[in-house]
Amino acid sequence: MQRKRRILTLICCTFVAAVAGCSKPVSDSPATAATTLPVSIIPAPRELTRAAGQFAVTTSTPVVFENGSPAEATARYFIDLMQRTRGMALTARNSDASGAISFKLLADEGTPDDEGYSLDASPRGITVSARSPRGLFYGAVSLWQLLTAEAPSAPGATTIDVPALTITDAPRFRWRGLMLDSARHYQSPQFIKQFIDVMALHKLNVLHWHLTDDQAWRLEIKKYPKLTEVGAWRVPAGPAAAADIDPTTGRPRVYGGFYSQDQVRDIVAYAAARHITIVPEIDMPGHASAAIAAYPKLAVLDNPPRQVPADWGVYPALFNVEESTFGFLQDVLSEVLALFPSEYIHVGGDEAVKDQWKASARVQARMRELGVKDEHALQAHFIERMQAFLSNQGRRLIGWDEILEGGLAPNATVMSWRGIDGAVAAAAAGHDTVLSPQPTLYFDRRPFDTPSSPGRVEISTVQDVYAFDPAPAVISEQQRKHILGVQANIWTEHIRTPARVEFMAFPRAAAIAEVGWSHTKDWAGFSERLPAQLERYRVLDVRFAEAPLPRPVDPLRRSSHEMALCTDKIALSLEDDAPISGERAVFKVDIMEPCWLFKGADLAKANSLVAAVGQVPFNFQIGDAVKQIPLHKPATPAGELEVRLDDCKGERIAVLPLAPAVKNYAVTTLPSASIAPREGIHDLCFMFTRKSVDPIWVIDSIELKTDAVAGTE
Known part of the structure; x- marks a missing residue:
């Protein structure tokens, strides 16, 4: 099912800016709109020259090709693509017609594997030509992109304006x-x-x-x-x-x-x-x-x-x-x-x-x-x-x-x-x-x-x-x-x-x-x-990486991804192994030293701490490097989550036993632990005690409580 669409400007400001910044397109004025219709082709063509005017593609625009020629496959691919993506049913024809989209294979000229193509759009029609079926296919893709440079102006729109232009294109690498x-x-x-x-x-x-x-x-x-x-x-x-x-x-x-x-x-x-x-x-x-x-x-x-x-x-x-x-x-x-x-x-x-x-x-x-x-x-x-x-x-x-x-x-x-x-x-x-x-x-x-x-x-x-x-x-x-x-x-x-x-x-x-x-x-x-x-x-219906809108960090609650790792040896965003079916938690962890820093914690009013933890298998072949993983001696058979003040060698201010989580392969919220309020802003270090590298105990989230009574959750 097609996903809900969003305004393209919003996409630019949220996604592209999130990865590296976005240059906002300049709006066309009414006087120049006819010659500055959007040209959004990826990858960018080698040469593109605009001309005056435009060509209107409608459901009555014929798609012309020589019947039985290699161009037919590309033309029919293009027709199908337009039907699937714009709901526009174009008609195939095997004879020349005015006001048409034409696909033409030129003389071989000794370069049958050439990937280049030409695309000419004028107020009279559009011609895509190439010396090989491969090049003609790429020309069809560019034409499709010209016809999908903008969202439809209205539901069921039956006309798409293509700017007059000439494209001469070929790839840099094979x-x-x-x-x-x-x-x-x-x-x-x-x-x-x-x-x-x-x-x-x-x-x-x-x-x-x-x-x-x-x-x-x-x-x-x-x-x-x-x-x-x-x-x-x-x-x-x-x-x-x-x-x-x-x-x-x-x-x-x-x-x-x-x-x-x-x-x-x-x-x-x-x-x-x-x-x-x-x-x-x-x-x-x-x-x-x-x-x-x-x-x-x-x-x-x-x-x-x-x-x-x-x-x-x-x-x-x-x-x-x-x-x-x-x-x-x-x-x-x-x-x-x-x-x-x-x-x-x-x-x-x-x-x-x-x-x-x-x-x-x-x-x-x-x-x-x-x-x-x-x-x-x-x-x-x-x-x-x-x-x-x-x-x-x-x-x-x-x-x-x-x-x-x-x-x-x-x-x-x-x-x-x-x-x-x-x-x-x-x-x-x-x-x-x-x-x-x-x-x-x-x-x-x-x-x-x-x-x-x-x-x-x-x-x-x-x-x-x-x-x-x-x-x-x-x-x-x-x-x-x-x-x-x-x-x-x-x-x-x-x-x-x-x-x-x-x-x-x-x-x-x-x-x-x-x-x-x-x-x-x-x-x-x-x-x-x-x-x-x-x-x-x-x-x-292609799923893609779209950056979420930024949100303020909760000063009292952090996920593992919102905390800093103490080290960066083999740092992974690691999926849980449970449940077998359904959504699984994802933890940020350095598998060589599972340790996290909750930076800038205001402890003035906090009197307890709640930790949600998980356990994932140590299924990593890293050779002798496994011997370098530090193990902190546990006080109980199941081990503990230790909380230290300011840095990982600082005062231990809380200990959360892991026994309640041992038999749960997914995320477990441990009983809360009391902490004494302290003035000022502090960093908190979280690390696990354990007897062996397997399993890797991981943090899902940490929450500081200002009114909870320790041991009651």
């Missing part, structure tokens, strides 16, 4: 992508298609589909059915999931799903019709836990875990380097190639912790057999084997920037995520590269400070994304020819639902689309065009 992680959390095929639909309306052209990882294997492989029979399912972390017993099995209910090969073919064809290439990722040699749970012979260890794990982070599990394992991976890739016609196949290559290889006598013997000097060189050999296989099949390998370590396989392409250094090194060595650096282009970072959105506490705003430079000065002009483009990544460890995927993707995807397409940057201009894009999201 790779303009989003990565969607479907391994950590599964999204339905229908959602994947909806996501592709919205990508297409931004002229994004690559969906990097992350299908395998430690926590799941999502792609059906006919030769190895256990990859999905076993590898696609896991029991979520935490006691709430462990207590959720499936009556058919008598065991904890498993979570997951996978994509059948028929579903994948359908999704790939759906994307291709919208000129989006799907690049699959099959992770290797690390992030292999789900595959190893399905087929233990792939492991380095003799007795690897037989269940798919549920922790986030980096597991030490690697594929072994036996010839049989290389054969397995080539079998998998053979089926992948049959499903995905993309030029590139992504093999991961990141975060491959070498401890198991170092400790394995068999792996060390294989290294000697293969003539490689160390574990980094072994990974390089691994990637080279995959590159050679893909090259023989007419495909190209792409991987995260760790594939540079130990030497890079010929013709391999580097996706730089650890800043831009990988891109710089790849380009300098003559390798193509895609820039996708954290934190700016990692959309698991929150778009603004919001208490309801799980993710990393670190913020990457729309303006941060827009400001990213895909061709930094450190890359020479000669080397810049190796920059294929840009990509933003949606990692879903903390993005459990499709609604949150959209929330984290949009409108930042609009910013990365303009970064990848447009040849110049204009933040003020983008800010003026963004409100119309947000209105299009509403019409399309």
Whole structure:
């Protein structure tokens, strides 16, 4: 159901200002309105020239194309889009007509893959032309945006005025992508298609589909059915999931799903019709836990875990380097190639912790057999084997920037995520590269400070994304020819639902689309065009990140998001693991040191304190760093929440036992604790005592009471 619309000016002042400020559009005077009708196209066209006059599009305006030509598909897509988003039923015609919208494919001229287009609008009609179906499609998207630059002037309006103008447009980069992680959390095929639909309306052209990882294997492989029979399912972390017993099995209910090969073919064809290439990722040699749970012979260890794990982070599990394992991976890739016609196949290559290889006598013997000097060189050999296989099949390998370590396989392409250094090194060595650096282009970072959105506490705003430079000065002009483009990544460890995927993707995807397409940057201009894009999201029923209206902080009550963290080591906006169904609380916490500061508390009249707390599983693979987590000795078996004055080493002014919360997996409001009134403004430090790192006790909210009697709530 379409969401309630709001005035575009209000959107600009609340949302855009919240992320980085908003330049208010200049109002048109009546004398100039005809030539200054709004032009709100994202990404911004390369060249746009206005002319005098306008063209009125009505329900009687014909849409003309050559019947049976490639232009027909684009014209009919445009007609359907106008029907769905403006309720305007345009008529298709296959012969020229006056006062028409025409879609024309020009002579090939030897550039069939050209993405450029021209759009000419005059008082006599509109013509969209291009040398390729892809370019014509992008011209149709721009025309649709011209026709949706404003909300309808009245319900059921049947006329839309388009300003007279000429657009000559083509993209800056050939790779303009989003990565969607479907391994950590599964999204339905229908959602994947909806996501592709919205990508297409931004002229994004690559969906990097992350299908395998430690926590799941999502792609059906006919030769190895256990990859999905076993590898696609896991029991979520935490006691709430462990207590959720499936009556058919008598065991904890498993979570997951996978994509059948028929579903994948359908999704790939759906994307291709919208000129989006799907690049699959099959992770290797690390992030292999789900595959190893399905087929233990792939492991380095003799007795690897037989269940798919549920922790986030980096597991030490690697594929072994036996010839049989290389054969397995080539079998998998053979089926992948049959499903995905993309030029590139992504093999991961990141975060491959070498401890198991170092400790394995068999792996060390294989290294000697293969003539490689160390574990980094072994990974390089691994990637080279995959590159050679893909090259023989007419495909190209792409991987995260760790594939540079130990030497890079010929013709391999580097996706730089650890800043831009990988891109710089790849380009300098003559390798193509895609820039996708954290934190700016990692959309698991929150778009603004919001208490309801799980993710990393670190913020990457729309303006941060827009400001990213895909061709930094450190890359020479000669080397810049190796920059294929840009990509933003949606990692879903903390993005459990499709609604949150959209929330984290949009409108930042609009910013990365303009970064990848447009040849110049204009933040003020983008800010003026963004409100119309947000209105299009509403019409399309796309959930997006809209900053809430600011509200004053309650001096007596703070949520965890309204308090400061004592440290910022691994700070997360972390969703509760309970209840199993329904809304869950979201806590701000540093998992390395759960500690909060209630700053500026007026204790002059407060005589008690109420805390709402939760407990979440410590499901994080952080290696030896776990030993650095401080544990404060509890006075009781369940532990306590301690309150200290001014700082975390100050006077302890209250203790709240955790016993009432131990058996409740969701949020518990603890009995209030009395505090002695004190003059002045003070900071309060809150920390938990506990015997172990699991569970992580967290604060949902703290409230100071001025009239409550301690122990009665």
